[in-house]
Amino acid sequence: xxxxxxxxxxxxxxERELICPACKELFTHPLILPCQHSICHKCVxxxxxxxxxxxxxxxGSESSNQSSxxxxxxxxxxxxxxxVNRSGLAIYTGWKRNSLTPRxxxxxxxxxxxxVDLGERGINGLFRxxxxxxxxxxxxxxxxxxxxxxxxxxxxxxxESTKSCMDCSASYCNECFKIHHPWGTVKAxxxxxxxxxxxxxxxxxxxxxxxxxxxxxxxxxxxxxCHLCKLGGSHANHRVTxxxxxxxxxxxxxxxxxxxxISKESQVKGQISELGLLMKETECNGERAKEEASNNxxxxxxxxxxxxxxxxxxxxxxxxxxxERLQTQIEEYQGLLENSGLVGYAxxxxxxxxxxxxxxxxxxxxxxxxxxxxxxxSFRPAAQTSFEDYVIxxxxxxxxxxxxxxxxxxxxxxxxxxxxxxxxxxxLICWEHLVKEDxxxxxxxxxxxxxxxxxxxxxxxxxxxxxxxxxxxxxxxSSYAFRVRGYKGSICSPWSREVILHTPAAPVxxxxxxxxxxxxxxxxxxxxxxxxxxxRAGFPLLLGAERIQAGCYTTLDYIIGDTxxxxxxHFWAFHVESYSFLVKVGVAxxxxxxxxxxxxxxVTSPRYEQDSGHDSGSEDTCFDSSQPFTLITLGMxxxxxxxxxxAPKDSANRILPMPSCIGICLDCDRGKVGFYDADHMKxxxxxxxxxxxxxxxxxxxxxxxxxHLEEAITAKYLxxxxxx
Numbered sequence: 001x002x003x004x005x006x007x008x009x010x011x012x013x014x015e016r017e018l019i020c021p022a023c024k025e026l027f028t029h030p031l032i033l034p035c036q037h038s039i040c041h042k043c044v045x046x047x048x049x050x051x052x053x054x055x056x057x058x059x060g061s062e063s064s065n066q067s068s069x070x071x072x073x074x075x076x077x078x079x080x081x082x083x084v085n086r087s088g089l090a091i092y093t094g095w096k097r098n099s100l101t102p103r104x105x106x107x108x109x110x111x112x113x114x115x116v117d118l119g120e121r122g123i124n125g126l127f128r129x130x131x132x133x134x135x136x137x138x139x140x141x142x143x144x145x146x147x148x149x150x151x152x153x154x155x156x157x158x159x160e161s162t163k164s165c166m167d168c169s170a171s172y173c174n175e176c177f178k179i180h181h182p183w184g185t186v187k188a189x190x191x192x193x194x195x196x197x198x199x200x201x202x203x204x205x206x207x208x209x210x211x212x213x214x215x216x217x218x219x220x221x222x223x224x225x226c227h228l229c230k231l232g233g234s235h236a237n238h239r240v241t242x243x244x245x246x247x248x249x250x251x252x253x254x255x256x257x258x259x260x261x262i263s264k265e266s267q268v269k270g271q272i273s274e275l276g277l278l279m280k281e282t283e284c285n286g287e288r289a290k291e292e293a294s295n296n297x298x299x300x301x302x303x304x305x306x307x308x309x310x311x312x313x314x315x316x317x318x319x320x321x322x323x324e325r326l327q328t329q330i331e332e333y334q335g336l337l338e339n340s341g342l343v344g345y346a347x348x349x350x351x352x353x354x355x356x357x358x359x360x361x362x363x364x365x366x367x368x369x370x371x372x373x374x375x376x377x378s379f380r381p382a383a384q385t386s387f388e389d390y391v392i393x394x395x396x397x398x399x400x401x402x403x404x405x406x407x408x409x410x411x412x413x414x415x416x417x418x419x420x421x422x423x424x425x426x427x428l429i430c431w432e433h434l435v436k437e438d439x440x441x442x443x444x445x446x447x448x449x450x451x452x453x454x455x456x457x458x459x460x461x462x463x464x465x466x467x468x469x470x471x472x473x474x475x476x477x478s479s480y481a482f483r484v485r486g487y488k489g490s491i492c493s494p495w496s497r498e499v500i501l502h503t504p505a506a507p508v509x510x511x512x513x514x515x516x517x518x519x520x521x522x523x524x525x526x527x528x529x530x531x532x533x534x535x536r537a538g539f540p541l542l543l544g545a546e547r548i549q550a551g552c553y554t555t556l557d558y559i560i561g562d563t564x565x566x567x568x569x570h571f572w573a574f575h576v577e578s579y580s581f582l583v584k585v586g587v588a589x590x591x592x593x594x595x596x597x598x599x600x601x602x603v604t605s606p607r608y609e610q611d612s613g614h615d616s617g618s619e620d621t622c623f624d625s626s627q628p629f630t631l632i633t634l635g636m637x638x639x640x641x642x643x644x645x646x647a648p649k650d651s652a653n654r655i656l657p658m659p660s661c662i663g664i665c666l667d668c669d670r671g672k673v674g675f676y677d678a679d680h681m682k683x684x685x686x687x688x689x690x691x692x693x694x695x696x697x698x699x700x701x702x703x704x705x706x707x708h709l710e711e712a713i714t715a716k717y718l719x720x721x722x723x724x
Contacts, residue, residue: 445464
């Protein structure tokens, strides 16, 4: 096994490949993610633990089922969580929690920053990367060459080990190895290597079938599998090859690629030299750009300082003028006091005894006294104390300075695509460049809640590396404004046009179509995921209609959701195919559903007439506010508002164009159900419903029709290209 040893210099040069992208430390028990990147086992557990509470909080409102199991994971150390945070991961976990649906885990790979599906088994379904683990151990040994590995079985003091047994998972000195592995015994056949602390199993076992060794390679999933995985497991329909063939193929490819890179060594060195020159040029250009930016800001500071000085001078001049006027007024009023000023002078004039002289002086004095008397009656200060006219409005300037950045006419402005963007359990915002594709490297998406009480709500921002982003912290029954800008290096584009989207009226309720309770497989067809149903008029219906002479119409085929609702407020959405002839959608209690599903109409019997009222699900035959069901009719691209006793007989006023996406909001606490245009979150019709029992989403189809449930917004799965 000496060939496994690498020179310290070689090991040192590959240190970058041995660092975990999450904790930034050497790998410890690395696991291989579906995207083929590796991450420490502890890091996977701690990232999931770090977001576990948010995941349960986010999805707690998506289902009324309270029996879903919780996952218990040991608490991570605070310092490792801090390192994970500093790695800049956009972490979130997606769980499908439903009474009849297997749970899956969405994990953000810190290597490629894409979201990968860990499947139902989660961490337990991942392989350990034993090859990487062995290389890391070689690196550790090279780094601590002076530190010897001691014998595990020696009596104190232990001797330095010379061998490590891979079967015993222990290290031995020469004497102890001979004692524990005597010739002629089974232990003598054990595999031994040089001293090591890395003991890996000799046989790679399947994580899904723990007693089976992997002996095949799935070319679709690009991972080793066992024969049980191929026979009846998750790889039953996948293309597989033998392990030896995969080993040979991959080794040949890897060897050729390595040989090609080695043959281009001179070219690589030349490019490294070129990159070194570019680094120096970048450093010089960066310093020059910093200097220019500093000069521009200095110019702004000079303008602001000049405006500041002018404003302060104007305020000071106005203040002095007002003080002067008020001081003059004070002096005038002081003259009205006895024995002083105007009053004192008038008192002296009254002492004049010569009539002609008195009249000559008193006439003008009397006018002044009258003015002083009038001013006392209507007192008004000579100047205002408020400086409201001198308040500087800097709102626009603040906004302009806030957007101050490195603009470039060459960077295209991204525009939010309203058709691709949608709001459901989360918000999926998509944007595109109308002129230049891929003109930006990263994007900043900003959003804010539109609130009448708070007109200038603070923008929240989130960074995106692609042209779409999922946002999960939005409030229900609210309107949000979104805008995006692109960045290419230090250059950014202007903000895009703001787009306003509306969140659902209540938390999204997750369910699938029930393929057991009342499901008619002869006339209804479910897709494998149970998210889509279509009605098909086959031979049984045709043969039944052949025996009908009069008084019969085709039956409604019911299908319900697999999860019921007993309390709270919930929202779900779906699409009805445009070719659908007749579809009824709404809610119904468990007792009403039993009545409908266990007493079906027989289309071959002529006793059911069109106006017999047997269709107890018809909203037009009964308008009782306490009924335990509500269904509305859709069909031929129309939305029919149910008749009310006071409604006009003209049906044209009750017919609306059918929305492309229809939503239903059930409020069990208030006993109300509403039907929405889910694209614009606009309520089209609302009425009372009796929610005393367990309520289920209910659907009925007649003739050719199709219904597709709106898929919950989750992190997109990463698609891998098959290299084999």
